[in-house]
Amino acid sequence: MTSATAELSHRSPTSTPPRRRNILRKAVPPVAAIVGLVALWWVIVAVFSIPKYIVPSPLDVLGSFQDDYSTLLANLWPTVLEAVFGFLAGNIVAIALAVIFVHWKTAERAFFPVAVFIRTVPIVAIAPILVVILGYGYSPKIIIAALISFFPTLVNMVRGLQAVDKQSLELLRVLSASRREVFFKVRIFASLPYLFSALKIAATSSVIGAIVAEWVGSQQGLGYLIIQATYNFQVPLLWATMIVASIFATLFFAVIGIIEKLVVTWDAKEAA
Amino acid sequence: MTAPATMTEPGTIGLRDVGVSFHTDRGVVTALDGVTASLPASGFTSLLGPSGCGKSTLLRVIADLLDPSTGGVDVLGATPHQRRLGRDIGFVFQDAALLPWRTAVENVRLPLEVGGGVPQGRQANSPEDLLALVGLAGREHAYPHELSGGMRQRVAIARALICQPRVLLMDEPFGALDEITRDRLNVELLRIWQETGTTVVFVTHSIPEAVFLSQQVVVMSAHPGRIREIVDIDLPYPRGSETRDLPQFSALASRLRHLLEQS
Ligand SMILES: Nc1ncnc2c1ncn2[C@@H]1O[C@H](COP(=O)(O)OP(=O)(O)O)[C@@H](O)[C@H]1O
Numbered sequence: 436m437t438s439a440t441a442e443l444s445h446r447s448p449t450s451t452p453p454r455r456r457n458i459l460r461k462a463v464p465p466v467a468a469i470v471g472l473v474a475l476w477w478v479i480v481a482v483f484s485i486p487k488y489i490v491p492s493p494l495d496v497l498g499s500f501q502d503d504y505s506t507l508l509a510n511l512w513p514t515v516l517e518a519v520f521g522f523l524a525g526n527i528v529a530i531a532l533a534v535i536f537v538h539w540k541t542a543e544r545a546f547f548p549v550a551v552f553i554r555t556v557p558i559v560a561i562a563p564i565l566v567v568i569l570g571y572g573y574s575p576k577i578i579i580a581a582l583i584s585f586f587p588t589l590v591n592m593v594r595g596l597q598a599v600d601k602q603s604l605e606l607l608r609v610l611s612a613s614r615r616e617v618f619f620k621v622r623i624f625a626s627l628p629y630l631f632s633a634l635k636i637a638a639t640s641s642v643i644g645a646i647v648a649e650w651v652g653s654q655q656g657l658g659y660l661i662i663q664a665t666y667n668f669q670v671p672l673l674w675a676t677m678i679v680a681s682i683f684a685t686l687f688f689a690v691i692g693i694i695e696k697l698v699v700t701w702d703a704k705e706a707a
Numbered sequence: 708m709t710a711p712a713t714m715t716e717p718g719t720i721g722l723r724d725v726g727v728s729f730h731t732d733r734g735v736v737t738a739l740d741g742v743t744a745s746l747p748a749s750g751f752t753s754l755l756g757p758s759g760c761g762k763s764t765l766l767r768v769i770a771d772l773l774d775p776s777t778g779g780v781d782v783l784g785a786t787p788h789q790r791r792l793g794r795d796i797g798f799v800f801q802d803a804a805l806l807p808w809r810t811a812v813e814n815v816r817l818p819l820e821v822g823g824g825v826p827q828g829r830q831a832n833s834p835e836d837l838l839a840l841v842g843l844a845g846r847e848h849a850y851p852h853e854l855s856g857g858m859r860q861r862v863a864i865a866r867a868l869i870c871q872p873r874v875l876l877m878d879e880p881f882g883a884l885d886e887i888t889r890d891r892l893n894v895e896l897l898r899i900w901q902e903t904g905t906t907v908v909f910v911t912h913s914i915p916e917a918v919f920l921s922q923q924v925v926v927m928s929a930h931p932g933r934i935r936e937i938v939d940i941d942l943p944y945p946r947g948s949e950t951r952d953l954p955q956f957s958a959l960a961s962r963l964r965h966l967l968e969q970s
């Protein structure tokens with residue numbers, strides 16, 4: 436039955452092109468799942484008559500989106516700024532460090548343990564320290580978002596720069612290529628799939644980093660709004676803030692994914 | 708022996724008492740021991756032997772990827788090192804070793820972009836012409852993952868030929884291909900060899916492949932890697948599928964098999 440309709444629409448010149456139709460068809464299951472979950476949420480709240488100040492219904496949350504639209508937006512931008520700048524700073528430092536590590540083993544031996552140590556310190560413990568030092572402005576949040584982005588990228592980038600098979604290196608040796616040429620013609624490209632899988636992780640975790648840092652001390656941002664809404668029993672606003680944060684993180688992730696598709700045009704072996 | 712090449716090079720690839728040992732955690736591994744041979748210029752020589760007998764090692768010594776522990780190598784009147792720096796050596800690996808982010812033509816062009824490119828006074832081949840030579844006209848802009856295993860090897864051969872090397876070293880280049888593709892590429896390789904007049908050293912562990920391609924086959928034995936015998940393959944060129952039906956073909960193949968079984 437489906438194949439028959441597919442046949443028909445394929446012949447019809449006005450139909451959606453096959454590629455786009457494929458994307459649409461792929462979008463159906465997740466959209467259906469989301470709609471289903473929201474419906475379930477609604478049914479549970481209604482059946483057990485859970486009060487709005489404990490679990491709001493989807494309608495309450497929608498109402499909060501309408502009423503607190505400007506509050507949500509005003510607090511979204513600081514978080515976006517912190518997450519994006521933190522993401523950029525953390526990843527740039529990580530990439531630079533990875534390049535140094537790959538060329539200079541001593542540096543790797545000296546600083547890798549330090550990087551691992553930084554990794555093991557809980558972000559929630561670093562945040563207050565940075566707030567005490569740097570105050571309530573953007574900088575501690577950007578640093579936290581950077582720190583959280585930093586480690587996965589460093590590890591993956593080092594791995595990626597070394598993910599060149601032996602035969603490719605021998606080929607370049609036969610061609611008398613310099614280290615510089617090996618780096619720019621081979622290592623960089625070999626690292627890109629690894630880099631992007633780290634960047635996708637960093638995109639979502641930098642948002643978490645910014646929000647956690649805002650909890651500790653700030654006068655604006657989604658993290659701040661979460662704390663405020665909790666203390667003031669504005670539970671629908673709390674839920675709305677959570678949803679805004681997730682949508683932002685998802686979009687950030689998607690943007691990195693789109694850039695990856697544009698850059699990594701070849702068939703990259705799975706870079707886990 | 709028939710001399711099919713359009714032009715011939717003076718000299719030989721001379722191997723004089725070549726030995727290679729690797730120092731590993733489990734002691735010293737002697738990969739090659741006392742290898743002495745003379746591979747004629749513009750000739751087609753195969754190295755045949757069981758895996759582990761040092762075929763790749765010998766090829767890597769000739770390509771200046773590895774220094775021999777003992778003995779010496781002369782490549783058409785120069786050291787391997789001079790030959791490598793002079794871009795006189797083309798190398799084809801078993802798994803093509805194409806860079807996956809480059810299209811076919813970009814892969815073929817790679818040697819022009821690194822290590823100083825073509826030496827002065829030498830003309831590079833055109834990448835497009837080479838792809839046509841290996842039968843890939845029209846697929847210039849395909850990525851490696853869009854090509855079959857046989858096509859990827861063709862690209863690798865084109866890449867090895869771009870600087871007009873005097874020596875073409877091939878390490879089991881068709882070992883991972885199915886028999887039909889392998890036979891077809893063998894015929895094309897002979898055609899390319901005859902058109903370019905380059906000196907080919909071809910590693911294989913397939914007896915029919917060695918007989919079909921070569922002017923001479925160096926039969927090797929393992930532990931340590933030594934030359935057992937050098938067998939001249941006195942079959943006329945050009946060779947084609949009818950060559951495999953010749954009685955001499957089977958006779959030579961069974962001779963090589965006996966030599967390998969002795970080791
Ligand atoms: N880098 C290396 N380190 C240690 N042993 C090696 C190395 N390369 C090759 N060998 C050993 O040398 C021998 C010959 O190897 P190789 O030349 O690859 O054989 P073939 O190509 O004929 O299969 C094998 O026993 C192999 O294990």
Ligand SMILES: [Mg+2]
Pocket residue numbers: 762763764878
């Ligand atoms: Mg080998």
